[in-house]
Amino acid sequence: MGRVSRAAWIYIGAVVIAAASIVAPHLTNRPLSASWLTVLGVLMLLFLICDSTPTPLAARQAAWSPSSSATLAAVVLLGPIGAALVGAVSLISLRRKTLLAERVFNGGMYAVSGYAAGRAFVELGGHPGLPSTSVFPMIIVPFAAAAAAHVLVNQGLIWGVLQMTRHDSLASSRIQLESSVPLLVASDLGYAGFGLVIAALWTVMGPFAAALVLVPLFVARWAMGQFAEQQRAYAATMAALCQAVETKDFYTRGHSERVSRGSGMIARQIGMRADRTEAIMFAGMLHDVGKLGVPTKVLQKTGPLTEEEFAAIQLHPMRGLEIVREIGFLNEALAGIMHHHEKVDGTGYPMGFAGGEIPEFARVIAVADAFDSMTSTRSYREARRMSEAIEELRKGAGSQFDPFMVEAFIAALRREGWRLPERAAPPADRQTVTAQDHDDPTAPLRVIDSY
Amino acid sequence: MAIRQAEDRLPSWQAMDSGRLLLLAAVGMLVVAALARTAAVGVVDLRTAIAFGSAIAIGELLRLGLPGGREAAPISTAAALAYALLIRVAPFHHVLHVAALQVIAVTAVGMIVGALPHIAAGRPAGLTGMATRLVAVACVAFAFRPVVGADVIRMRDHWWVAFAVMAVLVAAGWLVEATIGALIRADDLHARFSVALWDEMRLQLPLGAAAGVSAIMITFAAEVMGLAELAVFMGPLLVTQVAFRRYSGIRATYLQTVRALARVTEVGGYVESGHSRRVSRLAVAVGRELGLAETDLLDLEYAALMHDIGQLSLPDPIPGGATVLVSIQDQRRIAELGAEVISKAGVLDRVAELVRCQSWPYRGHDPEPPVGSRIIRAANAFDDLVGASTDRDRSAAALERLRLDTAVEYDPGVIEALSEVAGKRLASRLE
Numbered sequence: 001m002g003r004v005s006r007a008a009w010i011y012i013g014a015v016v017i018a019a020a021s022i023v024a025p026h027l028t029n030r031p032l033s034a035s036w037l038t039v040l041g042v043l044m045l046l047f048l049i050c051d052s053t054p055t056p057l058a059a060r061q062a063a064w065s066p067s068s069s070a071t072l073a074a075v076v077l078l079g080p081i082g083a084a085l086v087g088a089v090s091l092i093s094l095r096r097k098t099l100l101a102e103r104v105f106n107g108g109m110y111a112v113s114g115y116a117a118g119r120a121f122v123e124l125g126g127h128p129g130l131p132s133t134s135v136f137p138m139i140i141v142p143f144a145a146a147a148a149a150h151v152l153v154n155q156g157l158i159w160g161v162l163q164m165t166r167h168d169s170l171a172s173s174r175i176q177l178e179s180s181v182p183l184l185v186a187s188d189l190g191y192a193g194f195g196l197v198i199a200a201l202w203t204v205m206g207p208f209a210a211a212l213v214l215v216p217l218f219v220a221r222w223a224m225g226q227f228a229e230q231q232r233a234y235a236a237t238m239a240a241l242c243q244a245v246e247t248k249d250f251y252t253r254g255h256s257e258r259v260s261r262g263s264g265m266i267a268r269q270i271g272m273r274a275d276r277t278e279a280i281m282f283a284g285m286l287h288d289v290g291k292l293g294v295p296t297k298v299l300q301k302t303g304p305l306t307e308e309e310f311a312a313i314q315l316h317p318m319r320g321l322e323i324v325r326e327i328g329f330l331n332e333a334l335a336g337i338m339h340h341h342e343k344v345d346g347t348g349y350p351m352g353f354a355g356g357e358i359p360e361f362a363r364v365i366a367v368a369d370a371f372d373s374m375t376s377t378r379s380y381r382e383a384r385r386m387s388e389a390i391e392e393l394r395k396g397a398g399s400q401f402d403p404f405m406v407e408a409f410i411a412a413l414r415r416e417g418w419r420l421p422e423r424a425a426p427p428a429d430r431q432t433v434t435a436q437d438h439d440d441p442t443a444p445l446r447v448i449d450s451y
Numbered sequence: 452m453a454i455r456q457a458e459d460r461l462p463s464w465q466a467m468d469s470g471r472l473l474l475l476a477a478v479g480m481l482v483v484a485a486l487a488r489t490a491a492v493g494v495v496d497l498r499t500a501i502a503f504g505s506a507i508a509i510g511e512l513l514r515l516g517l518p519g520g521r522e523a524a525p526i527s528t529a530a531a532l533a534y535a536l537l538i539r540v541a542p543f544h545h546v547l548h549v550a551a552l553q554v555i556a557v558t559a560v561g562m563i564v565g566a567l568p569h570i571a572a573g574r575p576a577g578l579t580g581m582a583t584r585l586v587a588v589a590c591v592a593f594a595f596r597p598v599v600g601a602d603v604i605r606m607r608d609h610w611w612v613a614f615a616v617m618a619v620l621v622a623a624g625w626l627v628e629a630t631i632g633a634l635i636r637a638d639d640l641h642a643r644f645s646v647a648l649w650d651e652m653r654l655q656l657p658l659g660a661a662a663g664v665s666a667i668m669i670t671f672a673a674e675v676m677g678l679a680e681l682a683v684f685m686g687p688l689l690v691t692q693v694a695f696r697r698y699s700g701i702r703a704t705y706l707q708t709v710r711a712l713a714r715v716t717e718v719g720g721y722v723e724s725g726h727s728r729r730v731s732r733l734a735v736a737v738g739r740e741l742g743l744a745e746t747d748l749l750d751l752e753y754a755a756l757m758h759d760i761g762q763l764s765l766p767d768p769i770p771g772g773a774t775v776l777v778s779i780q781d782q783r784r785i786a787e788l789g790a791e792v793i794s795k796a797g798v799l800d801r802v803a804e805l806v807r808c809q810s811w812p813y814r815g816h817d818p819e820p821p822v823g824s825r826i827i828r829a830a831n832a833f834d835d836l837v838g839a840s841t842d843r844d845r846s847a848a849a850l851e852r853l854r855l856d857t858a859v860e861y862d863p864g865v866i867e868a869l870s871e872v873a874g875k876r877l878a879s880r881l882e
Contacts, residue, residue, distance in 0.1 A: 069687075133541040137679030190690030193683045197668060200675040205610050212668055216691060219661035223694035230701045233798040234708065240796035241712045244763045247792075289712070292719035292763070319718055326711045327704065 008164040012105045015157060019088065019111035026081045039077050042207040044089045046070040046198075050217065051106075052094035055224040064224065066217045068150060068188045071114045072195025073210070075146045076139075077202060079128030080118025087114035109157045117150035130203050139196070147192035151185055187224075191217070242285050245292055249299060251378055251437070252288075254421050260284035261419075262368025263361075265412035266405055276332065283333035284365050287340050290320025301436070304446035313438050313445065314349040317341055336361025340369060341438075343400045363402040367393060367409050370401070373439035376421050380436070380443065386418065396441055470638050471579055474631065478582040481589060485555035495549050499540055502678045504561040506530035509685070511565025514577065515695055517654060518702050519745060521632070522580045525662040525695075526688045527565065530681070531558040531584070532624065532666035533673075535592035536617050538599055541677040546605050554592040558585060579635060587628040591620045607674075614667065621663035629655055641875070643742045650745040661691055706752075713756035721762040725839055731755035733830040733872065734823075740868040741822065751823045754793075754805035758827050761789025761806070779810070786810040813862045825862040829853060829869050832861070846873050 047070035054065035067090075074083040087110030091103055122128065126142035127135070194213050201209035242256040263284035267277040291299075294316055298309045305313070321338045339353060339362035346354030374389040384392075390410055397403035438445055494500050510527025517523055535554045537547055562581045570576050595616070598604055604613045632655070633648035640647070665688060672680045713727045734755040738748050762785050790807035793799050808824035809831070820828070836849035850870045857863040 131675065133675055133677070136541060136676045140679060140683065186693075187690045190686040193686035196676075196683050197672050197680070197687075200672045200680070201668060203675050204607065204671050205614070208611075212664060215664040216661045216668075216687060219657045220687070220691040220694050222657055223691065223698050227694060227698040227701055230698065230705060233796070234701060234705045236798050237705070237796040238708060238712070240792060241709075241715075241760070243795060244760055244792040245715055247764050289715060290718070292715050295720075323714050323718055324711050327707050 005164065008161065009101065011161060011164045012101055012108065015112060016104055016108035019084065019108040019115075022115050023081060023084050023088070023111065036078065036082070038207070039202075040074070040082055040085060042210050043070050043074045043077070043082070043086045046073075046210045046214070047086050047089045048093065049214065051090050053218075053221065054095065055221045055228065064184055064187060066187075066191045066194070066221065067110070068147075068154075069191050069194035069198065069213060069217065070210075071110065071150060072117060072143070072147055072192050073198035073202075074114065074195075075118045075121050075150075076126070076128065076131060076143065076196060076199035080115045080122060082128070083114035083118040084111040085114075087111040105161060109154065112157065113150050113153035116153040117146040120149035121146035131199050132203070136200075143196050147189055147195070150192065151188045154188070155181065155185060187220075191220075238282065238285060242289070245289055249291075251376065255372055255376065255439075256285050256288060258372045258419075258421065259287060259365065259368045262371060262409065263364050265416055266364045266368060266409045269408040269412040269415075270404075279333045280336060280361050280364060283336040283361055284368060286320065286324050286333070287337050287365050287369065288316065288320065289323050289337075290316040290318065293319035299436070305436075307447060310445060310447045314341075316438075318350055332359070332361055335359035336365050338362070340365040342366070344402055345399045348400075358402075363405050367401050367405045369439050370396070370441045371409065372421075373437055374442060375418075378437050378440065378443075383420070384442075386413070386420075392442055400441060468638055471635060474582050474586075474635070475578060478585055481555060482559040482585070485552040485559065488550075488552045489556040492550075495553060496540075496547060499534075499537070499547065499549075499678065500553070500557045502681055503530055503534040503537075504557045504564075506681050506685075507534075507558055507561030508565035510688075511562045511581070512568055513689075513692060514569070514580075515658075515692055515699070516703075517658070517695070517699050519650075519654065521651075521654065522577055523655070523658050523695075524565075524580070524584065525658050525665075525692060526685070527562065528584055528587075529662040529665040529669065529684075529688060531561070531588040532591055532621060532663065533669035534558065535588055536595055536620070536666060536670045537673060538605060538613065538670065539674045541673065541675055546600055548600065549596065551589070551592040551596040554596065555585070555589050558588050583628055583631045583635075586631060587624040590627050591624040594620050594623075610671070614671075617667050617670065618663075621666060625655070625659040625663060626652075628659075640739060641736075642739045646742050646744055654745070658695065706749075709753055709756055713760065716759045716762055719763065721765075722759050723838060726834060727756050727759060729839065730758065730827065730830045730834050733834065733869070734826045736872040736876075737826050737830060737865060737868045738823070740872055741826070741864065743822070747823065750801050750805060751826060753799065753802045754809075754823060755827050755830065757789065757793060757802070758806055758809055758831060759785065759789065760792050761785035761787065764788040764792070782810040812860050813857070814859050822862075822865075825865050829861050829865045833869060833873070841877070843877055846877065 047067050050065045050067035050070060071083050071087050074086040078086075088107050090110045091107030093103065093106065118128070121142045124142035124145045126139060126146070131139060194217070198209045198213050201212065205212075239257060243253070246253045246256060260281045261284075264277055264281040267280045272280065294312050298305065298312050301309065317338050317340060321334060324337060325334060336359060339348075339351065339358050342348035342351065342353045342358045342362055343366075344355050344358065344363070346352050348358075371389055371393060374384045374392055375386060377383040390413070393401060393406045393409070397406040436445055437443065507527045507530045510524045510530055513526060514522055514524045531554075534549075534557060535551075537549065539546060562585065566576050566581065598616075603609055604616065629651045630648060633644060633651040636642065636651065637644045637647040665684065669680060669684055672684075676683065710728070710731075713731075716722045716727060717724050731752050735748055735752050738751045743751065765785070765788075786807055786809050790803040793806055794803035805821060805823040805827060808820040809827045811820040811824065811828075813820065813825055813828075832853060833849055836852065837846050840846075850866070850873065853861055853866050853869070854863075857866055
């Protein structure tokens with residue numbers, strides 16, 4: 001959550017007060033039986049175990065825990081108040097590095113959503129307590145309503161706090177968080193089923209039911225954790241390999257990573273789906289991989305290029321395609337890599353596509369690519385200022401770039417900002433210095449006139 | 452991966468090895484007997500049979516690919532095991548006397564129905580996997596069905612006795628499944644059985660535990676919830692399944708990406724075309740011959756694919772490319788630069804280490820290079836000398852040359868394994 005603004009604190013306070021005002025009156029006006037308290041204690045423990053060991057999802061801020069099973073078991077066995085109390089345990093979660101605001105908010109949020117689930121259960125005719133054989137299968141209806149209410153209130157409150165923290169957290173990370181919401185909702189609903197199972201098994205084996213359920217829960221947690229770990233490893237490996245490709249050319253170091261970032265910014269700005277955004281970021285990362293097939297001496301040449309040398313440069317998107325073709329998930333990204341040097345007026349390469357013929361991914365990458373080239377230092381010029389580069393993009397809109405993407409990029413730049421590459425001094429050995437940049441729209445490659 | 456490739460190449464039953472054929476024949480006979488017997492005496496409690504059969508079919512439909520080309524159907528396994536362990540189904544209070552053969556018949560029919568869409572979509576039927584799972588279910592059913600009426604099992608107040616018996620049986624069934632899987636895998640990949648079994652158990656443990664415990668939970672929950680519970684259980688099992696699917700999906704993409712990006716050295720003209728892939732295939736085969744575990748083989752594969760990546764840091768390709776022929780200093784430098792590139796990822800430190808040590812001679816270097824590096828060194832040299840050629844003499848000459856260098860350069864054990872692998876390859880090409 002980062003630092004917490006005053007508005008966020010007010011919101012959190014409201015949630016906590018709501019939770020307290022729901023629970024407090026019931027605690028005072030009803031004597032609680034010992035068996036009720038035992039069930040409460042066991043389910044609180046189950047909740048605590050689940051809540052303290054969440055699985056980090058790919059977006060680092062989000063984490064998932066199967067704790068909703070415990071809350072929903074409480075709905076069936078104890079009713080609304082029990083469910084609220086179980087949820088409130090999140091306050092003392094053993095998660096490391098949790099801000100106080102986060103704890104307080106989680107406690108209040110889970111209490112309120114537990115209570116809402118309990119109410120939904122009771123309203124639809126569910127009777128809290130040990131379920132007997134006769135209530136099945138009809139109990140599934142109120143139980144499903146309880147699960148739905150739990151997810152709904154839970155996600156609604158989280159959405160609210162995200163709106164409040166809109167200004168203190170990075171916009172991009174928030175969007176990443178939002179993109180994982182469908183997954184979170186689906187897993188919450190899926191694991192809700194275990195709540196009813198715990199309640200049913202309780203009639204046979206008592207508290208042991210809660211322990212038994214931990215095994216499948218932790219297996220799922222393990223798999224989700226493995227997935228997130230692999231995903232991170234994958235991104236890191238890809239970045240390292242792209243860096244390796246760039247070492248050959250001193251001035252373009254970091255270019256892939258920045259183009260990847262820029263492409264992602266445009267994609268989010270125009271509202272691309274999360275999985276396509278991820279794919280376009282990989283495509284941006286890999287867009288120049290084919291440059292490796294261009295002989296170094298061509299890249300380092302200072303004068304105009306011969307037709308042959310120019311052809312070698314024009315071929316690099318195809319070479320890139322050749323390398324990444326076998327990566328399964330990148331279907332749309334392949335088109336982006338192959339066509340990132342097409343121009344909307346049809347004068348680009350390798351195919352000379354125009355306008356809408358150019359794949360969307362390629363139109364996005366082209367803008368980010370040119371922008372980073374212009375704002376980086378080259379051997380033949382200093383880095384341009386961002387305002388100049390934006391001016392150049394606008395000038396090229398309609399001839400070289402898709403105007404829609406240019407405007408989206410400029411809007412995204414205003415919103416998220418841009419980290420310029422470090423100004424590095426050129427290396428002493430000239431081996432890794434290229435003389436020309438094929439990406440630079442302000443300094444097009446010169447080709448020797450063959451006439 | 453390797454198993455799938457083998458299946459792609461050899462679709463007909465004639466091409467199956469004897470172990471697989473034996474398994475399928477035995478299971479086939481068992482299924483025929485079970486079906487015949489069930490048809491003769493009639494199905495006991497048709498409602499339950501249909502409910503569990505449907506759950507098994509759905510589970511089989513939602514089969515799951517696991518790392519290493521393995522396959523699992525946790526929902527199907529959980530439902531089948533639960534059917535084998537079923538004591539009572541609410542709202543009735545009587546013990547369910549379902550014969551073991553009926554359990555097998557229902558499971559088999561469910562599995563076949565679930566496999567039909569796979570066949571219709573042109574995917575492999577996965578007979579071996581189904582047969583293996585069926586054997587495990589059969590073991591549990593044969594052990595548990597006869598004792599289900601015993602007082603210690605059926606009495607509710609001793610639920611923990613039944614629970615303990617079930618837990619032991621499920622664990623035993625899982626072990627049987629892992630053993631059969633390992634036998635088949637060892638046969639397919641020319642791996643050692645002990646290594647294959649260990650890999651199999653390690654990889655199947657999480658899903659096996661989830662399916663087994665779910666089966667026991669389904670059994671007990673059925674006493675209270677009746678058949679509605681199968682629908683309730685689908686939710687959590689599906690989420691678990693999705694999590695696993697995503698995990699093995701990203702692992703496969705990861706490997707594909709490393710494979711693809713390792714080719715940048717070829718496109719850049721730094722090495723001969725196909726070199727990285729040939730070296731990695733050879734290195735993995737040698738590693739398997741030497742009994743490396745699957746995690747080590749994966750590291751080895753990555754390292755072998757990327758063993759030349761350090762050349763990217765050189766301004767221009769070394770003429771000829773083949774690193775066995777360049778000077779020791781250059782080899783060292785390439786290895787160091789490559790390791791540096793790989794360790795930048797931050798998650799592949801063991802791979803980086805293998806790449807770093809690939810230029811070390813076997814003897815006279817302190818510390819001794821790790822076995823993975825020794826394998827890459829030998830496989831790389833072999834491929835530099837032989838290339839894509841399948842000529843027997845050329846391969847023999849290359850091996851002879853490497854053998855002469857075992858005094859210092861190469862690990863004799865690795866070279867022996869290499870010649871073993873190369874021999875098998877030539878033999879399989881001649882067939």
